[in-house]
Amino acid sequence: MQAPVLSISRRTRRTPFTRRVNEAGVKGYTVYNHMLLPTFFRSVEEDYWHLREAVQIWDVSCERQVEVRGPDAQRLMQLLTPRDLSEMPIGQCYYIPIVDETGGMLNDPVALRLEEDRFWISIADSDLMFWVKGLAAGMRMDVAVSEPDVSPLAVQGPKADDVLANVFGDQVRNIKFFRFEPLLWQGHEYMVARSGYSKQGGFEIYVPDSSLGETIWDAVTEAGKPHDIYPGGPNLIERVEGGLLSYGNDMTRENTPHECGLGKFCQTADAIGCIGRDALIRVIMEGPRRQIRGLRIDSKDVGNPIEPYPVTCDGEEAGQVTSAAWSPRLETTVAIGMIEADYWEPGTEVTVETPNGSRAAEVVKLPFPQK
Amino acid sequence: MQAPVLSISRRTRRTPFTRRVNEAGVKGYTVYNHMLLPTFFRSVEEDYWHLREAVQIWDVSCERQVEVRGPDAQRLMQLLTPRDLSEMPIGQCYYIPIVDETGGMLNDPVALRLEEDRFWISIADSDLMFWVKGLAAGMRMDVAVSEPDVSPLAVQGPKADDVLANVFGDQVRNIKFFRFEPLLWQGHEYMVARSGYSKQGGFEIYVPDSSLGETIWDAVTEAGKPHDIYPGGPNLIERVEGGLLSYGNDMTRENTPHECGLGKFCQTADAIGCIGRDALIRVIMEGPRRQIRGLRIDSKDVGNPIEPYPVTCDGEEAGQVTSAAWSPRLETTVAIGMIEADYWEPGTEVTVETPNGSRAAEVVKLPFPQK
Numbered sequence: 001m002q003a004p005v006l007s008i009s010r011r012t013r014r015t016p017f018t019r020r021v022n023e024a025g026v027k028g029y030t031v032y033n034h035m036l037l038p039t040f041f042r043s044v045e046e047d048y049w050h051l052r053e054a055v056q057i058w059d060v061s062c063e064r065q066v067e068v069r070g071p072d073a074q075r076l077m078q079l080l081t082p083r084d085l086s087e088m089p090i091g092q093c094y095y096i097p098i099v100d101e102t103g104g105m106l107n108d109p110v111a112l113r114l115e116e117d118r119f120w121i122s123i124a125d126s127d128l129m130f131w132v133k134g135l136a137a138g139m140r141m142d143v144a145v146s147e148p149d150v151s152p153l154a155v156q157g158p159k160a161d162d163v164l165a166n167v168f169g170d171q172v173r174n175i176k177f178f179r180f181e182p183l184l185w186q187g188h189e190y191m192v193a194r195s196g197y198s199k200q201g202g203f204e205i206y207v208p209d210s211s212l213g214e215t216i217w218d219a220v221t222e223a224g225k226p227h228d229i230y231p232g233g234p235n236l237i238e239r240v241e242g243g244l245l246s247y248g249n250d251m252t253r254e255n256t257p258h259e260c261g262l263g264k265f266c267q268t269a270d271a272i273g274c275i276g277r278d279a280l281i282r283v284i285m286e287g288p289r290r291q292i293r294g295l296r297i298d299s300k301d302v303g304n305p306i307e308p309y310p311v312t313c314d315g316e317e318a319g320q321v322t323s324a325a326w327s328p329r330l331e332t333t334v335a336i337g338m339i340e341a342d343y344w345e346p347g348t349e350v351t352v353e354t355p356n357g358s359r360a361a362e363v364v365k366l367p368f369p370q371k
Numbered sequence: 372m373q374a375p376v377l378s379i380s381r382r383t384r385r386t387p388f389t390r391r392v393n394e395a396g397v398k399g400y401t402v403y404n405h406m407l408l409p410t411f412f413r414s415v416e417e418d419y420w421h422l423r424e425a426v427q428i429w430d431v432s433c434e435r436q437v438e439v440r441g442p443d444a445q446r447l448m449q450l451l452t453p454r455d456l457s458e459m460p461i462g463q464c465y466y467i468p469i470v471d472e473t474g475g476m477l478n479d480p481v482a483l484r485l486e487e488d489r490f491w492i493s494i495a496d497s498d499l500m501f502w503v504k505g506l507a508a509g510m511r512m513d514v515a516v517s518e519p520d521v522s523p524l525a526v527q528g529p530k531a532d533d534v535l536a537n538v539f540g541d542q543v544r545n546i547k548f549f550r551f552e553p554l555l556w557q558g559h560e561y562m563v564a565r566s567g568y569s570k571q572g573g574f575e576i577y578v579p580d581s582s583l584g585e586t587i588w589d590a591v592t593e594a595g596k597p598h599d600i601y602p603g604g605p606n607l608i609e610r611v612e613g614g615l616l617s618y619g620n621d622m623t624r625e626n627t628p629h630e631c632g633l634g635k636f637c638q639t640a641d642a643i644g645c646i647g648r649d650a651l652i653r654v655i656m657e658g659p660r661r662q663i664r665g666l667r668i669d670s671k672d673v674g675n676p677i678e679p680y681p682v683t684c685d686g687e688e689a690g691q692v693t694s695a696a697w698s699p700r701l702e703t704t705v706a707i708g709m710i711e712a713d714y715w716e717p718g719t720e721v722t723v724e725t726p727n728g729s730r731a732a733e734v735v736k737l738p739f740p741q742k
Binding site: 003004005006007008009010011012014026027028029030031034038039040100101106125126127128130131132133134135136137138139246247248249275304305306307308322323 | 374375376377378379380381382383385397398399400401402405409410411471472477496497498499501502503504505506507508509510617618619620646675676677678679693694
């Protein structure tokens with residue numbers, strides 16, 4: 001059977017870079033926030049090596065921005081997350097778990113503080129704007145919530161500094177991790193953050209107008225030629241090795257931040273004004289009963305789960321594997337899963353039920369060794 | 372260049388019927404509400420003729436249900452929509468535009484009233500639950516909002532009554548349009564509605580548990596054999612001919628219900644309690660400045676727009692085409708677009724800018740002739 005094609009329409013939105021992505025011979029797409037997200041160009045494995053060794057340009061426009069602006073912006077932002085935002089400086093990125101009133105994860109975005117009363121929330125795959133607008137409308141807050149025409153373009157890999165210095169000047173080298181700066185290029189202001197969905201280092205350029213997309217894509221590509229730049233995208237092998245979670249894959253609305261190992265981003269006990277506070281205080285009192293862990297699976301034929309793979313230990317239910325990939329570097333299948341408390345100690349030997357049969361596995365800490 | 376494949380993971384959720392859909396040789400998928408939606412099986416054109424002449428089984432699990440239940444259910448439902456729900460009987464389906472506080476469309480679902488204080492909202496492609504939960508939490512309503520494990524399975528086409536009578540008994544023949552009834556089958560209760568996203572007649576079966584998916588799929592398939600049943604999906608040609616709008620394609624948050632031709636579902640002037648009331652009263656006072664129309668385009672090479680095609684008239688901007696397909700029956704390209712007031716009279720001759728060049732077109736009423 002031939003693999004089904006992806007039926008594309010206006011609803012699966014193109015990005016400012018889609019034409020360039022297609023010209024570069026993209027081989028896989030997924031749909032993310034109702035938008036096309038390129039998944040690989042040569043092969044997932046080739047892209048993996050190239051990302052670790054050189055530098056890539058990624059169309060991550062699908063990280064849509066929810067802009068929150070106005071007198072109640074700070075209060076609304078704090079309502080969304082258990083992370084304490086009271087000291088968040090302008091020019092700072094924060095990874096913020098977003099929870100509902102029961103403490104269930106609704107998204108795990110990166111927030112940027114642009115001004116005292118103006119934020120962007122760079123979202124994972126759910127219509128977070130609907131939740132933010134609903135709360136703001138229901139509480140009659142004095143705040144404007146919108147999706148601006150802003151599309152992130154990521155430059156990831158060890159050569160990212162050299163490439164972006166060629167475009168924006170050497171000042172990019174001084175941008176600290178999870179900080180961003182407005183940089184002028186050809187008469188337009190681009191927010192440039194040292195961030196991105198890989199562990200190889202790099203930047204995200206927030207392109208402020210769709211009409212600028214191909215110009216900046218071409219400039220980055222040209223500047224990257226000496227460094228073997230090539231298009232890529234969030235890479236399954238690399239992000240599992242790095243322990244980078246994927247909302248909808250590794251966690252859903254069912255999970256609390258504490259189950260996701262994000263307890264360090266929860267200052268819930270302080271009365272900071274998060275809507276999920278009461279539920280999360282209860283979670284802290286009782287402790288999570290399951291948590292995200294890494295797993296090494298001794299088999300090459302595991303595949304990435306489309307439905308979670310059950311994990312057992314001596315015949316008892318021990319959790320599930322939610323993401324998995326063969327690592328050609330570590331020569332094992334690396335995986336992320338949600339593991340029950342009785343089995344989550346690193347070193348625990350478990351069994352993973354894959355479509356190809358039961359496979360032996362070991363619970364490990366995240367991230368996997370990077371070198 | 373080979374067409375990019377769709378990268379599938381847990382995040383692009385499988386349905387209770389996905390295994391059967393794959394076995395039947397699905398050729399296209401899209402992602403809808405973070406879930407796989409089959410788009411065609413033989414070809415869009417073959418599927419079109421078969422849908423009109425025989426009967427099809429559709430995996431429309433992606434029409435997820437938002438369940439609203441509790442003392443404030445009626446009040447919350449009315450907050451969501453300008454359609455008057457005060458007389459909505461139990462067992463009734465209502466097509467309800469959902470608007471935000473500015474009157475912008477957030478979804479165009481079908482609501483089902485299950486009990487006095489319990490509704491399902493069978494949603495189009497946006498995370499409507501986030502909006503509903505946000506409003507309910509922000510206003511501290513006494514209501515539970517959830518996504519139950521309910522997956523619609525549609526049976527569409529002229530032979531649908533005969534097929535479902537073979538499964539559920541002759542009582543299905545008496546279900547009136549947009550009514551639903553709980554029917555017992557093999558010990559489980561299925562809501563069966565006379566509804567669906569085609570103009571060929573038929574039903575939607577709300578399968579109440581994922582574990583029942585393959586059983587009911589197989590039973591419907593077996594019952595349909597004498598009637599040449601085959602899997603299908605929402606068909607681009609058929610739905611454009613029928614004037615069935617697609618949220619995200621033909622309308623977005625930018626549009627009001629009145630622009631979408633849904634004014635008849637807006638009883639905004641009565642103080643019914645919709646959050647978009649004030650904005651929509653203003654729209655009614657001024658009248659919409661653009662509205663959904665059909666277009667006949669005299670060319671076979673138009674294709675379905677991935678980005679809207681501009682529409683002009685004597686060099687002036689006249690609107691845009693948002694969906695289009697060659698109709699082998701009407702021997703013209705049928706299209707849906709948003710047309711400015713000066714040009715929306717049926718019979719107006721306009722020009723559509725397609726990737727293959729300018730094409731002459733005529734504004735027409737929707738739906739297109741069905742016979």
